[in-house]
Amino acid sequence: MRIRALALTGVMALASGLSSCASGPGTPLESKGAASAVIEDSQCASGNRAYFGDTHLHTALSPDAGLAGTKLGLEEAYRFAKGETVTSNSGQKAALKRPLDFLVVADHAENLGLAQGLADSDPELLKSSLGQQLNEMLKAGQGREAFYLLVQKMAKGSEAKISNESFMQNVWKYNTEVAERFNDPGKFTALIGYEWTSQPGGGNLHRVVVFRDNKALVDQILPFSNFDSENVEDLWRFMNFYEEKTGGRVLAIPHNGNLSSGTMFLPRHQKTGEPIDADYARMRHRFEPLVEVTQAKGTGETHPMLSPEDEFAGFNIVDNSNLGGIKPTTPDMLPYEYTRAALRRGLQLEQQLGVNPFKFGLIGSTDSHSSLPSTAEDNWWGKSPALEPSPERWKDVLIKSSKDPSLDLTALQLGASGLAGVWASGNTRTALWDAMNRKEVFGTSGTRLTVRVYGGYDYTGDELKAADWAKRVCAKGVPMGGDLMAASEGQIPSLLIQARKDPDGANLDRIQVVKGWLDADGETQEQVFDVSWSDPGQRKPRADGKVPSVGSSVNEREATYTNTIGAPTLTGYWKDPAFDPTQKAFYYVRVLEIPTPTWLAYDRKNYNLYDEMPETAPYTSQERAYTSPIWYNPS
Amino acid sequence: MGWSDRLRTLVQEPIVPFLIIGAGLFGLQGVLDAMAPKGDREIVVSNDQAVAMVQTFARTWQRPPSQQELERLFDEHVRTEVFVREAMALGLDRNDTIVRRRLRQKMEFVSHGEQPLTPPSDQQLQAHLEAHPERFSSEPRFSFQQVFLDPSRRGERLNRDAEALVVELNQADAAADPSSLGDPLAMASASWQGERRSELLAQFGTTFTDALQQQPQGRWVGPISSAYGMHLVRVSSITPGELPPLDQVREGVLRDWQDVQRQNHKESYYRNLLARYSVRLPQF
Numbered sequence: 054m055r056i057r058a059l060a061l062t063g064v065m066a067l068a069s070g071l072s073s074c075a076s077g078p079g080t081p082l083e084s085k086g087a088a089s090a091v092i093e094d095s096q097c098a099s100g101n102r103a104y105f106g107d108t109h110l111h112t113a114l115s116p117d118a119g120l121a122g123t124k125l126g127l128e129e130a131y132r133f134a135k136g137e138t139v140t141s142n143s144g145q146k147a148a149l150k151r152p153l154d155f156l157v158v159a160d161h162a163e164n165l166g167l168a169q170g171l172a173d174s175d176p177e178l179l180k181s182s183l184g185q186q187l188n189e190m191l192k193a194g195q196g197r198e199a200f201y202l203l204v205q206k207m208a209k210g211s212e213a214k215i216s217n218e219s220f221m222q223n224v225w226k227y228n229t230e231v232a233e234r235f236n237d238p239g240k241f242t243a244l245i246g247y248e249w250t251s252q253p254g255g256g257n258l259h260r261v262v263v264f265r266d267n268k269a270l271v272d273q274i275l276p277f278s279n280f281d282s283e284n285v286e287d288l289w290r291f292m293n294f295y296e297e298k299t300g301g302r303v304l305a306i307p308h309n310g311n312l313s314s315g316t317m318f319l320p321r322h323q324k325t326g327e328p329i330d331a332d333y334a335r336m337r338h339r340f341e342p343l344v345e346v347t348q349a350k351g352t353g354e355t356h357p358m359l360s361p362e363d364e365f366a367g368f369n370i371v372d373n374s375n376l377g378g379i380k381p382t383t384p385d386m387l388p389y390e391y392t393r394a395a396l397r398r399g400l401q402l403e404q405q406l407g408v409n410p411f412k413f414g415l416i417g418s419t420d421s422h423s424s425l426p427s428t429a430e431d432n433w434w435g436k437s438p439a440l441e442p443s444p445e446r447w448k449d450v451l452i453k454s455s456k457d458p459s460l461d462l463t464a465l466q467l468g469a470s471g472l473a474g475v476w477a478s479g480n481t482r483t484a485l486w487d488a489m490n491r492k493e494v495f496g497t498s499g500t501r502l503t504v505r506v507y508g509g510y511d512y513t514g515d516e517l518k519a520a521d522w523a524k525r526v527c528a529k530g531v532p533m534g535g536d537l538m539a540a541s542e543g544q545i546p547s548l549l550i551q552a553r554k555d556p557d558g559a560n561l562d563r564i565q566v567v568k569g570w571l572d573a574d575g576e577t578q579e580q581v582f583d584v585s586w587s588d589p590g591q592r593k594p595r596a597d598g599k600v601p602s603v604g605s606s607v608n609e610r611e612a613t614y615t616n617t618i619g620a621p622t623l624t625g626y627w628k629d630p631a632f633d634p635t636q637k638a639f640y641y642v643r644v645l646e647i648p649t650p651t652w653l654a655y656d657r658k659n660y661n662l663y664d665e666m667p668e669t670a671p672y673t674s675q676e677r678a679y680t681s682p683i684w685y686n687p688s
Numbered sequence: 689m690g691w692s693d694r695l696r697t698l699v700q701e702p703i704v705p706f707l708i709i710g711a712g713l714f715g716l717q718g719v720l721d722a723m724a725p726k727g728d729r730e731i732v733v734s735n736d737q738a739v740a741m742v743q744t745f746a747r748t749w750q751r752p753p754s755q756q757e758l759e760r761l762f763d764e765h766v767r768t769e770v771f772v773r774e775a776m777a778l779g780l781d782r783n784d785t786i787v788r789r790r791l792r793q794k795m796e797f798v799s800h801g802e803q804p805l806t807p808p809s810d811q812q813l814q815a816h817l818e819a820h821p822e823r824f825s826s827e828p829r830f831s832f833q834q835v836f837l838d839p840s841r842r843g844e845r846l847n848r849d850a851e852a853l854v855v856e857l858n859q860a861d862a863a864a865d866p867s868s869l870g871d872p873l874a875m876a877s878a879s880w881q882g883e884r885r886s887e888l889l890a891q892f893g894t895t896f897t898d899a900l901q902q903q904p905q906g907r908w909v910g911p912i913s914s915a916y917g918m919h920l921v922r923v924s925s926i927t928p929g930e931l932p933p934l935d936q937v938r939e940g941v942l943r944d945w946q947d948v949q950r951q952n953h954k955e956s957y958y959r960n961l962l963a964r965y966s967v968r969l970p971q972f
Contacts, residue, residue, distance in 0.1 A: 101877055105890075136886070151890055174790070501890070520836060520872045553873065556893030556915035620840055621916040622873060 097527040099476035099493050103503050104485060106155035107134070107426040108246070108306060108473050109261050109345060109418035114224060115160040115248075118422035119168020120191060120200040122438035125424035126169075127228065130158055131235035131243060133425055142423055142438035150432055150557065151501070154480050155242035157418075158232065159261040161250045162276035163207065164216045166224035168196075177220045184215040197439070204377050205455050207279070208255040214280045221275055229268040236267075238481045247276040249305070251283040253323075255379030257312040258285060261345070261418075262292070265486035266301035273299050284323045289336040304490055308345035308420065310395075311353045314375040315386025318395035318411060320402055334402060334410035342534075343489060346392050346496045346679055347417040347471035349436040350451075350462065354415075354643075354679055355393040358384060363581050364599070365565075365645060368677065369468040369498065378454020378461055396682060397569045397577035400637040403686075404571060414492030414534045414681025415641070417471020417499070428499030431612075433469040433652040440464060444660040447653060465670055469652045470498045474678070476505070476532065492534025492681040495642075500676040501555040504564075506533050506642050508683040510544040514626030517549055533641070534681040539688060540634040546685060547628040550584065552644040552678070553621065560619025562587060562603040562645040562675065566627050569682075570638035581643075585625035587618065605648040609672040612650040612658040619647035639682035646676045731769050733762055741765065796954065808945055814934050816945045823944060824937050827884045829927040830900060834878060835870035835920040837911060842871075846918060850911045854920055857908040873916055882927070892916075901926065 112130045113123045122142060129139045136152030170178045171188045178184040183206065190199040206213035229245055236243040246263040264271050277291035292303045310317030320329045346353050351371030360366040372390070374381050388394045392415060399411030419426045423441065425434035435441045439449045447464050454460035474495045477488035488494060495504055505523055509530025516522045526549060531537060537546050554561050563586035569579045583600040586592055594600050607614045629640070654672040657663060741761045745753045753761060781787045808816075817824055835853065842849055857866060867878035876891060888897040896914035903909050903923050911918035934941065 152886065517872055519868060520870055520876070520878065521867045522872050551872065553916055556889070556891065622838065622840075624872065 100478040104154035108157040111422040112424040116164040116167035127231040130424040157246040162278035181215040255375040256314040256316040257376040260305040270299040270301040310390040315389040319389040334408035337410040346415040348420040374460040400571040416473035417496030495680040497678040504552040550625040587620035612654040638685040641682040642680040836873040838871035
């Protein structure tokens, strides 16, 4: 209680101090030497192993999950992630085929622990009239309705507040205690985190907040929630406060720009609507090194309308409206919802402000709300308890629109996505967090395909012939997430890329490089290059430079595929064919698998739903991975 | 309406919101007076109860209550007691879903609490450990070296190359570094020391890991296949998985033992109670 009061006072003091000089330079929020010294590892710090994990899992402690029927809590979540068999919310035996290396339980800070508290009729919660209302709905077996109601209230900020600080304190300490118990350095890492759930008017601005530190530090604060402020700048102030108070480190990961009504990457102050300034850019740059580019509720790399030349842009697009189906999406919103467009805009903003606010790496995660982080199409435990395997789940409505049934978020739109791949020096909190902070990470749509990239000026491509090439080249370039120094006369950047398939999964179709740059007129451009692909003898690039489709071995009806097409590994050496040393640019790698059946195809086959399920649905997809970019800055 | 919906409708009871109950209570003061029980009109807050209230308060707020707060705690307690007694006298506790569910929870909690408090003996835990080797055995560990050969690079040459390379490797100094030989495979190290089986499954896939287990030790052999291509391997040791001593896995065994006991106990507690009843169900 006392700690909480202190934290809030501190934040409010900062907040008020800042709002009075919002555009003034030299706020106390700039990165400080002490804090940033920790993170700058050498370029060869990344080790030889990509760790796979989920940074975004909800358990029964998340109020929406708890109300919607999630019974499994923290312990089950960790045990499942570590590969143990648990009994699912619907009473089925559930296990991953392969354990995760790490997990961030990111329960919603707002009303953390609500469902259990309501089930216990905790008097603290029943002091709120909404608490009473939900309590009654829950006890009448109307958990789902209670969940919809809460989602709607969340769009109105603190109207949804039921919990209080003493209740929160207990739940938070329980959360950190269990994380501590399951954290097993070297084998399995339980990073401590939570979700800040801001969605003004339904525009999804959610951030997962991830701490580098252990319980002793993290227990000194309580999660800063949407009830404290729905303004992301206040969240950053809180994060800054945490770092100053404890000497710890913390980062935030936005997700689902696709459901944000064009606000996630809108370069405007949330509160005033004024264009962002250098302070904003510095804060965002510092505290948000990553974006969750893919998860169950859609993929946010780019949209076909934003990237009409990119034939693979339409992957897992979920964008009819914002969160809760409150406001339909219109084309003018799209440039502010997707990561590629934001990475481009970042170059422009850096030109204007001196700092790039959208300089982020890419990961994937599940956002599962059932305590079961799973992403395999043939072993998908769903996004919520109602989406656990059953013959009915394909008909489920995850989030009902309060306005218009056509804006419902339905099961048919969901993907069994995604995972975070982290090139860390070891499987520990600090090593993983540092790698995330330096953006040496990639996101996948759920597959465990691995991709590595280095960029530099001295590479020839021969390096890739050595089995231990990464170790040899790291000193001469930068890994994903890094910055290329300004090119001197005649230097042209090149990329060394290697991808290998998920050892239990599908072969690879191709490696691509996505380049974005700021041209001489101050406009941003993008281009996608095919770099390496399977069967190069048969698949010759067409006149437009694009490599023909890999084809498909999928039998949708039987939900099968074979690795008779594609390649188990691909390597690529790519030298920018249109490099202009005076222009800002970024390069990231996208790797595509061959087509494979989706969870819908497996359900249709396993439950024999041929007569019920629609003739056409996304039964096939090309799973993929996205690396963090490497940036080029001429100055 | 699906089968489960119909069932839900059947078992669902009408919900009377608290507010309506409350309004009813205040409006029916006269009726209440008439119906209130004659005896048992004394409400006593004992010292023990008071201490418990103070302790609960202190746990939540990290300080003892003030005089005023203490009075409010007493007032709340008395108020609740009065309403509960009057509500029960009116029979409001019957046919109320919330109350029924709460009572069921309490009974389940009681059954939970009835478990023997004595922790299991080491013998019991040891027996549980031995009964479930699949849950507690350590993983086999592998020490080996490998050289990758990429079929897409070598095509038909691969088997010839492999044979030649095996000979070359076996002739070379055993300590020679094979990491510069063969084809690149992202992050697949040449040397692995005491690596867990699960890690090999994650890195090379099932085929390779299973094959590795079958290879002779101490010399280069192969090729064996993986998800990625072919590998020459030299296994130096394989430590089989074994049942660890109880002390190393005590926490997990205890948790698992408790889970099993709880489940068994909960079920048998219910079965014992159920045995006192005869149950008739409608025919669907």
